[in-house]
Amino acid sequence: MRVARGGGGVSMHWATHWSYAPSTDRAPDWREQGACRDEDPDLFFPIGKSAPALAQAAEAKAICARCPVLETCRDWALDTRLEEGVAGGMTSHERLLHRRRQRRTAS
Numbered sequence: 001m002r003v004a005r006g007g008g009g010v011s012m013h014w015a016t017h018w019s020y021a022p023s024t025d026r027a028p029d030w031r032e033q034g035a036c037r038d039e040d041p042d043l044f045f046p047i048g049k050s051a052p053a054l055a056q057a058a059e060a061k062a063i064c065a066r067c068p069v070l071e072t073c074r075d076w077a078l079d080t081r082l083e084e085g086v087a088g089g090m091t092s093h094e095r096l097l098h099r100r101r102q103r104r105t106a107s
């Protein structure tokens with residue numbers, strides 16, 4: 001499932017992530033290099049903590065693991081406090097824990 005944007009296309013995953021995220025100064029071009037670009041966007045939004053949802057998150061994270069823009073995506077997800085979905089190889093809960101660790105380290 002893709003939507004046209006500019007001369008190419010971005011997956012609905014990114015269209016959805018874009019709508020969740022506050023605006024940022026970072027150029028959006030890196031998103032078009034994401035390994036998730038042609039994947040089912042629903043895969044990146046597991047619901048709940050059931051075994052199937054955890055397996056779904058693991059599958060999404062496996063795609064992130066081979067993504068050429070993993071670090072940029074992770075920074076973006078953390079910087080923008082992205083609340084939903086798998087991004088940058090982390091679930092929303094993992095990002096929350098990461099931010100808490102950072103706060104503890106900083107204080």
Ligand code: SF4
Binds near residue numbers: 034035068073074087
């Ligand atoms: S790190 Fe994951 S969510 Fe981010 S662009 Fe790559 S595949 Fe997509």
